[in-house]
Amino acid sequence: MTPLETLIREMIVETGPISIEIYMKLALGHLEHGYYTSKMPLGESGDFITAPEISQMFGELIGLWCVAVWRAMGAPRPFLLVELGPGRGSLMADALRATKIAPDFLSAIDLHLVETSEILRRSQRAALAASGLVPKWHTSVEDLPAGPMIIIANEFFDCLPVRHFVRGVDGWHERLVGLDGTGQLCFGLAPGPDPGLAMPGEPGEVLEAGFAAMHVMAGLAARLAAQGGALLAIDYGYDGPPRGETLQAVQRHRFADPLADPGGADLTAHVDFRNLARAARASGAAVHGPVPQGEFLARLGLHERAVALRKRANARQCAAIDAALDRLAGDGTAAGSASMARLFKALAVTAPGLDVPPGFEGAA
Numbered sequence: 001m002t003p004l005e006t007l008i009r010e011m012i013v014e015t016g017p018i019s020i021e022i023y024m025k026l027a028l029g030h031l032e033h034g035y036y037t038s039k040m041p042l043g044e045s046g047d048f049i050t051a052p053e054i055s056q057m058f059g060e061l062i063g064l065w066c067v068a069v070w071r072a073m074g075a076p077r078p079f080l081l082v083e084l085g086p087g088r089g090s091l092m093a094d095a096l097r098a099t100k101i102a103p104d105f106l107s108a109i110d111l112h113l114v115e116t117s118e119i120l121r122r123s124q125r126a127a128l129a130a131s132g133l134v135p136k137w138h139t140s141v142e143d144l145p146a147g148p149m150i151i152i153a154n155e156f157f158d159c160l161p162v163r164h165f166v167r168g169v170d171g172w173h174e175r176l177v178g179l180d181g182t183g184q185l186c187f188g189l190a191p192g193p194d195p196g197l198a199m200p201g202e203p204g205e206v207l208e209a210g211f212a213a214m215h216v217m218a219g220l221a222a223r224l225a226a227q228g229g230a231l232l233a234i235d236y237g238y239d240g241p242p243r244g245e246t247l248q249a250v251q252r253h254r255f256a257d258p259l260a261d262p263g264g265a266d267l268t269a270h271v272d273f274r275n276l277a278r279a280a281r282a283s284g285a286a287v288h289g290p291v292p293q294g295e296f297l298a299r300l301g302l303h304e305r306a307v308a309l310r311k312r313a314n315a316r317q318c319a320a321i322d323a324a325l326d327r328l329a330g331d332g333t334a335a336g337s338a339s340m341a342r343l344f345k346a347l348a349v350t351a352p353g354l355d356v357p358p359g360f361e362g363a364a
């Protein structure tokens with residue numbers, strides 16, 4: 001048993017079952033034993049791979065997106081360039097390298113990274129050393145200073161904890177993590193219905209609520225509406241009515257039991273884009289998209305960028321570029337395709353009145 005599991009069991013014995021939100025928060029963010037705080041989650045030897053780790057093209061295109069948005073904002077100097085959950089720092093390193101063609105943009109950047117993990121902060125520092133910019137780190141979005149800003153969040157919102165409610169005859173009962181007869185962690189339900197949830201539902205239906213993600217989005221959208229700027233969120237998720245439960249654990253590139261190894265496996269939930277968009281609009285910001293990642297990257301010029309890279313690549317590198325193209329934006333028909341093009345979506349949130357950001361032209 002991991003030290004974190006011991007700690008969670010003790011907590012439950014002392015004060016009773018805990019919500020999935022608290023379980024996720026502990027499993028991912030516990031300062032000593034949490035998943036993100038205690039290990040290197042990303043890469044071949046880690047548990048999962050993300051778009052910026054698949055290809056440099058991803059970060060480069062997002063860098064150019066930032067330049068276009070900054071110009072649309074009236075090119076403020078300085079402005080805050082913010083990344084939420086920068087992982088190994090690859091996206092930002094690729095973005096900054098690509099924006100060398102816009103020295104006025106580069107010299108206006110005040111770089112801020114929101115990251116809870118010390119291990120990942122170290123990777124980020126190393127990855128960004130060549131950029132010549134010195135980032136400032138924050139543990140929470142609340143700590144970001146005021147000012148016009150461009151915020152990038154790739155696979156950040158999916159790490160924020162969710163709550164589950166199960167429909168019973170008398171209302172919605174919160175799903176909790178407790179202990180079974182043998183002292184193992186298990187799921188159960190709160191005995192009484194949640195007084196705050198009044199919407200109808202079918203018996204047995206599960207409602208997954210990303211209140212934490214909506215709270216973060218509401219706060220950032222209010223800043224953008226008041227101080228100017230834009231946010232780009234890319235994540236896997238759905239745009240439509242709630243889908244039921246999507247909580248998942250991933251360990252060494254495979255799905256795992258979410259309760260089996262708290263702190264040892266990544267826990268995420270699909271992002272509910274409709275509710276995120278709602279939270280942003282309610283804070284006075286404008287919303288664009290979501291659009292499927294494949295479409296978004298194609299509009300930013302992914303295929304043109306691949307052609308340019310291929311020109312100075314050998315055969316092996318060309319094959320890697322083609323594989324990356326398929327993974328990031330393929331139509332899913334290639335043999336063995338693990339395309340992210342449709343499951344992943346891009347959403348932009350901007351100050352009202354800002355031009356439609358690149359990649360979202362014609363999106364609702």
Ligand code: SAH
Pocket residue numbers: 028029036042050051052053084085086087088091114115116117120139140153154155156159160
């Ligand atoms: N954006 C990167 C990494 C995605 S993994 C990429 O695409 O490769 C999720 C990132 O969010 C990690 O850097 C993780 O440490 C960070 N993170 C997770 N929960 C967080 C929280 N509550 N606050 C700040 N950072 C968090």
